[in-house]
Amino acid sequence: LMDRGLVNGFGAAKIAAATSWLSDEDARAADALLEDRLEGKNSEQIRKAASHVAMTVDREGASRRSEHSRAGRRLTVRHGEAGVASIEVEDGPVEKVAAAYTRIDREARALKTGGEPRTLDQLRADVALDLLLGGQGGKSERAEVFLYMDLATYLGVNEGPAELAGHGCIPASVAREIAGGPDTVLRRIITDPLSGQVLDLGRDRYRPTAGVGEFVRVRDRECRRPGCQRPAQACDLDHVVPWQFGGHTNADELIDLCRRDHRLKDEPGWIYRLAADGTLTVTTPTGQRYDSSPPPLHEPRMAEEPPPF
Ligand SMILES: [Zn+2]
Known part of the structure; x- marks a missing residue:
């Protein structure tokens, strides 16, 4: 693919990193699976595709590797000069680290009002330490992490990798452990085993009610x-067609954008179009066009291989 100019060195490095733990035989199998899936993808999409394929070809290995990593969690303190020190939770379970960061970030942002002289970095550090020392951090609000897994995997009859929004793939065994646990920070989203699209908030059954924002967040998973x-869940809901120009508040016209990209979208010269199937086309001021779809959990599967239930 590199010889044909279809993948650049940066993209290839992402594949190498995501598959480096596979045996030679499994790496060849991963190569074969990836070959048709890389064209036109950006480096982040390539990283996710490679990570998904690596976990697919060696499911047991992915599970062992993940359990091993999670067993190595620890808390370290590094003492600096001039009255500072750093504290770090290393290799913590990703669902808890992601939820913790979301909570800290949300409370820091709530404190960042007009008269607040501290930067967001300073506020996040202050909120985190305050929480560790038994304080409330700021305004208290529950943080959630979205875990996407297909129905068959959730039921234990399939071992497909799951995905944690904002992080990427995790092995099926870990996903089931998280989904079945008493964790209140987790929101699990079950997807259709064939299409990979969200099942429990499916588009066909959707009626535009108070749940519209929730549906768009679940569909989009990350900034679009x-x-x-x-x-x-850390993003803004944006009307693709601005309200004052005839836009509507329904799932066909709303997308998730982070604050930074939300501001960028409103700059002159940027054009956003959302198709009925959720595909977003972004045209930049220089006329380049990028298409993106809400990400299915996996590539569509063959209908002749029905899930075994
Ligand atoms: Zn963004």
Whole structure:
């Protein structure tokens, strides 16, 4: 693919990193699966596709590797000069780390009002330490992490990788452990085993009610600007067609954009179009066009291989 100019060195490095733990035989199988899936994808989409394929060809290995990593979690303190030190949770379970960051970030942003002189970085550090020391951090609000897994995997009859919004793939065994646990920070989203699209909030059954924002967040998972990975629950809901120009508040006309990309969209010269199937076309001021779809959990599967239930 590199010889034919279809994948650049940066994209190839993402594949190498995502598959480096596979055996030679499994790596060849991963190559064969990836070959048709890379054309036209950006480096982040390539990383996700490679990570998904690597976990697919060696499911047991992915599960062992993940359990091993999670067993190595620890808390470290590094002492600096001039009255500072750093504290870090290393290799913590990703669902808890992501939820913790979301909570800290949300409370820091709530404190960032007009008269607040601290930067967001400073506020996040202050909120985190305050929470560790038994304080409330700021305004208290529950943080959630979205876990996407297909129905068959959830039921334990399939071992397909699941995906954690804002992070990427995790092995089926870990996903089931998380989904079945008493964790209140987690929101699990079950997807159709064939199409990979969201099942429990399916488009066909959707009626535009108070749940519209929730549906759009679940559908989009992350900021919809191609390449941006901020989780949807930390994003703004944006009318593709501005309200004052005839836009409507329904799922066909709303997308998730992080604050930064939301501002960028409103700059002159940027054009956003949303198709009925959720495909977003972004045209930049220089006339380049990028298409992106809400990400299915996996590539569509063959209908002749029905799930075994
Ligand atoms: Zn963004």
